[in-house]
Amino acid sequence: MLSEIQGNEFYQSLGKLFYAMAMADKVVHPQEVEQLHNAVQQHWLQVDADEDAFGTDAAYQISIVFDWLQEEGQKETSYFQEFADYYKAHPSKFSSEIKKLVYGTAETIAASFAGKNKSELVLLAQLEHLFENGTIRS
Numbered sequence: 001m002l003s004e005i006q007g008n009e010f011y012q013s014l015g016k017l018f019y020a021m022a023m024a025d026k027v028v029h030p031q032e033v034e035q036l037h038n039a040v041q042q043h044w045l046q047v048d049a050d051e052d053a054f055g056t057d058a059a060y061q062i063s064i065v066f067d068w069l070q071e072e073g074q075k076e077t078s079y080f081q082e083f084a085d086y087y088k089a090h091p092s093k094f095s096s097e098i099k100k101l102v103y104g105t106a107e108t109i110a111a112s113f114a115g116k117n118k119s120e121l122v123l124l125a126q127l128e129h130l131f132e133n134g135t136i137r138s
Contacts, residue, residue: 007058008058008061009086010058010086010090010093011044011058011059011060011061011062011065012061012062012065013082013083013086013087014044014061014062014065014083014102014105015061015062015063015064015065015066015069016065016069016079016080016082016083017079017080017083017102017106017127018036018062018066018105018106018109019065019066019069019070019074019079020077020079020080020083020123021080021106021109021110021120021123021124022036022066022070022109023074023075023077023079024110024117024119024120024122024123025117025119025120026075028070029112029113031112031113032109032112032113033066033067033070034112035108035109035112036062036063036066036105036109037063039104039105039108039109040059040060040062040063043101043104043105044059044062044101044105045057045059045060047059047098047101080123080126080127080136081136084126084130084136087130087131087134088134091134094131099131102127102131103124103127103128103131106123106124106127107124110123110124125137
């Protein structure tokens with residue numbers, strides 16, 4: 001368990017990032033959804049003991065946002081940028097452990113359907129650059 005309580009906004013931004021990763025090829029595949037839900041259960045629920053207003057572990061916000069965006073059929077390409085903006089505004093919430101977990105989850109989603117495609121590789125490279133330099137490469 002990591003010591004810093006992250007909060008709903010943190011997890012919502014992750015839901016957007018992971019949705020952007022799944023939508024990189026313009027289609028969210030069932031395997032990507034399954035991998036996201038597995039990652040939340042196996043890894044993100046252990047991050048902290050924060051609960052939302054309903055007494056639910058705040059890490060479920062990742063799945064809630066991801067599922068909502070998928071149900072709404074969102075095709076926006078700005079979700080990665082929204083995550084990047086959140087990261088830049090709150091860098092202290094991203095310890096090296098959290099960065100590894102974020103990147104690992106994004107990579108797992110990218111690899112879950114027919115391996116990583118070019119769009120997913122570009123997003124992963126941008127995420128890595130963001131974490132290393134605080135900016136997104138064009």
